[in-house]
Amino acid sequence: MIIGLYHYIALAVTLFAIGFLGVLLRKNTLIIYMCLELMLVAATLALVAFSHHNGTVEGNVFVFFILTVAAAEVAVGLAIVVTLFRKRGTVDVAKLNALKN
Amino acid sequence: MTTDFITTTAQSGSNPWSYILPEISLGGLALLLLVFEIVFPKTLKRHIPTLSIIAQLGILVLTVCAAMRTRGNVSDYFYGMLANNTGAQFMRIFFVIVSILVHGLAMISLKKQRVPRTEFFHIVLVITAAMMLLAQAANFLMLFVALETVTVGFYILISYYRASPLSLEAGLKYLILGALSSGLLLFGIVLLYGVAGNPDIMSNIPLSEGGFRDPLGFERVFFGFTSGINPFLANTGLLLVLSGIAFKIGLVPFQIWIPDVYQGAPTPVTAFLSVGSKTAGFAVLLSLLRIIVFTPAAKVVVPFLVVMTFATIIFGNLAALTQHNVKRIMGLSGVSHAGFIMIGVLSMISVMSEEGYKSGLFTAIFVYLIAYALASFAVFGVMALVAGESDAEQELSDYHGLSKRSPFLAGVLAVGLGSLAGIPPLFGFMGKLLVFISAFQAGLYGMLAVAILGVVVSIYYYFGWLRAAFFQNWQTPTTPSDVPAHPADRIRVPVAMKALLAVLALASVFFGFYQKPVMDLLVLLRLA
Numbered sequence: 001m002i003i004g005l006y007h008y009i010a011l012a013v014t015l016f017a018i019g020f021l022g023v024l025l026r027k028n029t030l031i032i033y034m035c036l037e038l039m040l041v042a043a044t045l046a047l048v049a050f051s052h053h054n055g056t057v058e059g060n061v062f063v064f065f066i067l068t069v070a071a072a073e074v075a076v077g078l079a080i081v082v083t084l085f086r087k088r089g090t091v092d093v094a095k096l097n098a099l100k101n
Numbered sequence: 102m103t104t105d106f107i108t109t110t111a112q113s114g115s116n117p118w119s120y121i122l123p124e125i126s127l128g129g130l131a132l133l134l135l136v137f138e139i140v141f142p143k144t145l146k147r148h149i150p151t152l153s154i155i156a157q158l159g160i161l162v163l164t165v166c167a168a169m170r171t172r173g174n175v176s177d178y179f180y181g182m183l184a185n186n187t188g189a190q191f192m193r194i195f196f197v198i199v200s201i202l203v204h205g206l207a208m209i210s211l212k213k214q215r216v217p218r219t220e221f222f223h224i225v226l227v228i229t230a231a232m233m234l235l236a237q238a239a240n241f242l243m244l245f246v247a248l249e250t251v252t253v254g255f256y257i258l259i260s261y262y263r264a265s266p267l268s269l270e271a272g273l274k275y276l277i278l279g280a281l282s283s284g285l286l287l288f289g290i291v292l293l294y295g296v297a298g299n300p301d302i303m304s305n306i307p308l309s310e311g312g313f314r315d316p317l318g319f320e321r322v323f324f325g326f327t328s329g330i331n332p333f334l335a336n337t338g339l340l341l342v343l344s345g346i347a348f349k350i351g352l353v354p355f356q357i358w359i360p361d362v363y364q365g366a367p368t369p370v371t372a373f374l375s376v377g378s379k380t381a382g383f384a385v386l387l388s389l390l391r392i393i394v395f396t397p398a399a400k401v402v403v404p405f406l407v408v409m410t411f412a413t414i415i416f417g418n419l420a421a422l423t424q425h426n427v428k429r430i431m432g433l434s435g436v437s438h439a440g441f442i443m444i445g446v447l448s449m450i451s452v453m454s455e456e457g458y459k460s461g462l463f464t465a466i467f468v469y470l471i472a473y474a475l476a477s478f479a480v481f482g483v484m485a486l487v488a489g490e491s492d493a494e495q496e497l498s499d500y501h502g503l504s505k506r507s508p509f510l511a512g513v514l515a516v517g518l519g520s521l522a523g524i525p526p527l528f529g530f531m532g533k534l535l536v537f538i539s540a541f542q543a544g545l546y547g548m549l550a551v552a553i554l555g556v557v558v559s560i561y562y563y564f565g566w567l568r569a570a571f572f573q574n575w576q577t578p579t580t581p582s583d584v585p586a587h588p589a590d591r592i593r594v595p596v597a598m599k600a601l602l603a604v605l606a607l608a609s610v611f612f613g614f615y616q617k618p619v620m621d622l623l624v625l626l627r628l629a
Contacts, residue, residue: 062317
């Protein structure tokens, strides 16, 4: 079997779906964070697959921007999670419900 | 080799660096503020925000000049990364003004907390510059990077009161949902790239349209749609991109973050989110308009937008009815305002798809945005002044008896809320009227009916707030007197803030009677 574009896209969509469902269903902030990263990585995989298949180089360049943005997001996000853990002693999203009317 | 590159860049025909001079200056100013924070003696440090505002007034002039020069002459610059999109020049001016107003609110609000101050203004400036670039983006790479700069900046701003668990919790909620929507947007971009990059569509691209273009550019994606290669991937991609934008705008079902985040965020950030971030979402929507309207994707995408708009107006108004926290009221009513602006966008789409592009179609949207910004900032200014130590807990009961304690603030609040509710003759009424007229002309009668019902409901909760301020007296707590008597007793309105609020309130009244200056501005920017 030759592995072609659509195999890569199918894999990327699967990873993306796992990440998406993980964000919606899991309760631990750190695992949610991993799932968010998984979504970005799935998009990157699809990007590289398309880039190779179409013979355009822009997709490969885009990957570096995605990595940089993801790094910035993680830096800020983990800072918020750590500070919140110090204040509240938990990072369980089900228990973080002080903001309710 | 390097010198060659610099020389050719500097001399390249249109010398594009000068087109984004305002954005560069904002970025430079942001860095300069951090330097000031280090080198200034303590007495001067207090004036850093004032300095920043003065510098931004200069940048505002620069932006207006840049907008005047760019408006009709240039189509795209930086090799198609940026373009003179519909409304881009308007948005640039708009965002600088929003940034100045946010500075004004922050100077009031940050004083009540023990937090570092300069960094706040630094991040506001960076976000503003990114929003201005976002409005001009003509390439999905540019769009993604600018949008993420805005979003990551907002993660920091929302959790800025780090001593307050509520602010941090709001930050975490925005972080998770924001990153989720960025993920959707990114995957959508990737699918569009896959379709637009397909070598088979090259034969369909007319040479006059620039021929070889970046497959991430909006133009090339447009041809990807029209050449009909794999419509399933393309439509899915566009829907995912629009979901990412809908998150920024706050359309149902992507509005779930709004009440909590608006409540927990510091008041100036709430104002920035509800005016700046929302408008940035509309700016992106407008620059994607060509792809949405003139491609076969319209059959899939437009019904999707229509359903979301219906749901947004209904949800926003009904959910705001039961709230007691004023920040949540502002958040949920902001959702319904996004719905009203969407009506303007949809009626424009419906006219455009039949009669093609006409510049006069956008008037209603921009007038509504100006009216919404003026009224919102007046209300948020009053909120920043009335707020106590805990920024997240601003209840309707805090406003009891405000008219007696501070008639000026009560007056500004009345004008602001009246304009948001759309009471004639205030400016907000004109905004709503223009949107409704354009919906009527486009034949969107069902939507018009829902919108008018929404306005009626919104009057109820806005006037509930006014009732608290004007007709309900403050009950002094029976507990011992260590409880502060009334939040308004502590209010000392600085002169500059008083002037700012007076200007905002008077503008809402004045433009309600006399819209010529606003129309002149839009005509000048070739939007009316």
